[in-house]
Amino acid sequence: LSTAPAPITFLSDYGLADEYVGVCHGVIARRCPAARVIDITHGIPPQDVRAGAIVLRGALPHMPVGVHLAVVDPGVGTPRAAVALRTEQEGRLLVGPDNGLLMLAAESLGGVAEAVDIGASPERLASRSATFHGRDVFAAVAAALAAGEALARVGEALDPAALVALRLPEACVVDGSIRAHVLHRDGFGNLILDAAPAQLREIGIGDGGGLTIDTAGSQRHRAKYASAFAEVNPGALLVYEDSLGMVAVAVNRGSAAEVLGAARDDELALAPA
């Protein structure tokens, strides 16, 4: 009696200019030929663990339950652990470095039910290098899990409480204004903030309402709280709840990052206009 393997999703900062992603696909296909692999994205900014964690958390609800491979790993080759874990809710299996990358997704799924250290997994490749654990450790273990291996068989038991956590900055409301930070900019120049839609309501900004956005460089911009880009003119700023449910800033047919001159970690102050 055979079962279809679990689907695998794959997120990384490898980019597509090189063969790194393709080689991981090959490793998976050799270990578990029938596994389907869905590439979430490989365009995470290089070594930006936080961006990877945010994107992974937002994407998983739209992915079939399975094995979720994620590699953004500035510490490859250092003693940071390599881990695989099972989430409390849905029983998703997450595989990647122990640097917080997996933890926002895990927390949004009720936390970690079981974790193993896969740094010396019997599923590792013989070819293992010190620079490409995506191939030699993570993809190999993900494929084994998709093929049905038990978590306890691919690594050494690890206390979930010992996993490296990831803390995001949090926007706060001060004097009727939201002090927010840029968590991530996407490829279109949209800026994802740490503010919650509830905070906008708290300072009195409702659908269609006007805002000011003050940048760290003390420039003031006007924006509209809109639900669709086309509600503002081309070139104009809007604040919106993005497709992951986070507050974001965009420019219709343009780049908010360019218009605001803002980048990752910059502070923005939002207030009613």
Add this chain to the structure above:
Amino acid sequence: LSTAPAPITFLSDYGLADEYVGVCHGVIARRCPAARVIDITHGIPPQDVRAGAIVLRGALPHMPVGVHLAVVDPGVGTPRAAVALRTEQEGRLLVGPDNGLLMLAAESLGGVAEAVDIGASPERLASRSATFHGRDVFAAVAAALAAGEALARVGEALDPAALVALRLPEACVVDGSIRAHVLHRDGFGNLILDAAPAQLREIGIGDGGGLTIDTAGSQRHRAKYASAFAEVNPGALLVYEDSLGMVAVAVNRGSAAEVLGAARDDELALAPA
């Protein structure tokens, strides 16, 4: 008695820097796990509906018959309709915004036999946002169709004659010269024109013949009507029938867009040298 799901092809302007394409793949895999998805390209210039329509029309003859998802959607969140349609010939199912994106392909397949408005489709996701209909409407409906749902079940019947058409500029022959326009430039800087190979013959340009190309900026360049890039020297211009059967301009081992300083919609005049 089960049948394999129809293959899905997917074209968009989402790019691959972000998770947007991957999330659509996830949505499809959740609704129709066995569907195969072929990415035609996600590199359509942002919001360039015409480029998307031209590429889709050219690619479909090389795609298996199935469900053809296409999203280039500057009007997302506005009242533009979301549609699914069946082509007269081959019975291909096309899914996307009602902005002309699907219509060149549909016309090349004998027109539209049946169309439905899927803006309120029962197949939409509950997560629906105003900015990401690719995920919430189009991918979800495409997956349902691939799984075998009837067109009439995924939306409200729509008069095919009411669909938004797309008109391309048309080159014309004036005084022995072709006044053509740049419809699209590809990633290598090749310029796809609205001229037909028959128009080249009409003004007396045969295989291997010499041409002049006058740009809007009144510069004159010399080119050769060739069938392969390597028929001209590196850096030299050639005019050729591209792999989609359209007249195009290229530079061997270079970029025609750069050499001619020409972009989308620019007029070029082609004449025998």
Add this chain to the structure above:
Amino acid sequence: LSTAPAPITFLSDYGLADEYVGVCHGVIARRCPAARVIDITHGIPPQDVRAGAIVLRGALPHMPVGVHLAVVDPGVGTPRAAVALRTEQEGRLLVGPDNGLLMLAAESLGGVAEAVDIGASPERLASRSATFHGRDVFAAVAAALAAGEALARVGEALDPAALVALRLPEACVVDGSIRAHVLHRDGFGNLILDAAPAQLREIGIGDGGGLTIDTAGSQRHRAKYASAFAEVNPGALLVYEDSLGMVAVAVNRGSAAEVLGAARDDELALAPA
């Protein structure tokens, strides 16, 4: 009695901005619907046959045995042959232009057991153009092979000895220093050299040892022979054995190509510090 088709891997310099890769996938799916296609990469620098050959050779050991389609083809449309071949070891089937692209991989697999010229293959598409043999010849033939067609059925027998070879430059040791060349730079700016790890040992550089790197522009840089990027400070140079087993130069969290001002074919001299 049906067998699953062989997996197909696909490497090219087509990039992902256009539909070229997607159209090849479509051609494959039409001929062999059940074939799985693994994209190794489509980011080979345009027309850089040598870079394609190096990446293909390095990637194949991690790919399942099957049909290996590779297209980097500056001579498309010229009389260069189009070929399919079977390797002595593992019986992998390689498909691509006869310009050396396939030959490093073939040599690393014991050489070519059988080769055919597919330029007039009965499997070619009727649509054939002079500019897109990837679609019309190579993808079509690869799909036929994956579907189980014999090599002898898809082309005319060819003497393996007549295939175009590819010779790489070779680093040499002179006066205790390695004169190496940049074979390829990857998307992160890492420089892959023609030097062998054994040559580093020959001049007395061991793990963790210091080196000098002299560029063609007579600049001297200091580096460390390390096994992981994180063994040197951000911004610092390291020399390492890369994941393909080749000697490479990198900058931790930076670009060696930029720091050294070095590009493909440049000479670098490595010596103990």
